[in-house]
Every structure is written in structure tokens, then in C-alpha cells.
Amino acid sequence: MPRPTHRSRSWRRIYLRTPGGRTTVHYERRKVNPPRCAICKQPLNMPRMDRKAAREGFRTPGRPYAGCVCPKCLRDAIKRAVRIISGVLA
Numbered sequence: 001m002p003r004p005t006h007r008s009r010s011w012r013r014i015y016l017r018t019p020g021g022r023t024t025v026h027y028e029r030r031k032v033n034p035p036r037c038a039i040c041k042q043p044l045n046m047p048r049m050d051r052k053a054a055r056e057g058f059r060t061p062g063r064p065y066a067g068c069v070c071p072k073c074l075r076d077a078i079k080r081a082v083r084i085i086s087g088v089l090a
């Protein structure tokens, strides 16, 4: 029976064959995908927010859409929004 903490599916199970022929299970934390821009899908210039990054005290920037949209797409989106509001593109 696995340890109670290892019963959760947040642990990846690795089935290993020992030299004696038995199969053992090793448990490993799943890897988190790197954060990507919601518009252009490019990886963002920030660490993947796993337990290690949280422990090291990383925080996303305070600006709107930080951690969701890359600065280039955000700049374009703000320009578009301003132009729509001011009636240039309406």
C-alpha cells in the first residue's frame, strides 16, 4: 500500500523493474508546463509556478494580465483598445 501522500494523482508513478525481477513503483512530482502567452503562445519570461518557484518567493508582476499575456501582445492589445475607444477603428 502506498503512503497516504502518494495516493494522490499529483504524483507521477514510475514503474521500475529491479534486477531481481520485481516491479517497484517510484513516485515523482509531475512537471508543470511553462507559462505561455494566451495570444501568441510564446513562453513567458517567468519561471513555471511550481512549488519550487513559490518557495523561492517568485511573484508575478503587478501589471494587468501579468502571467497571462506577453508584454508585446499586451502593448498591441492596449493600443487596439485605445483606438477602438477613441473611435479610430469604429
Ligand SMILES: [Zn+2]
Pocket: 037, 038, 039, 040, 041, 042, 069, 070, 071, 072, 073, 074
Ligand atoms: Zn504574446
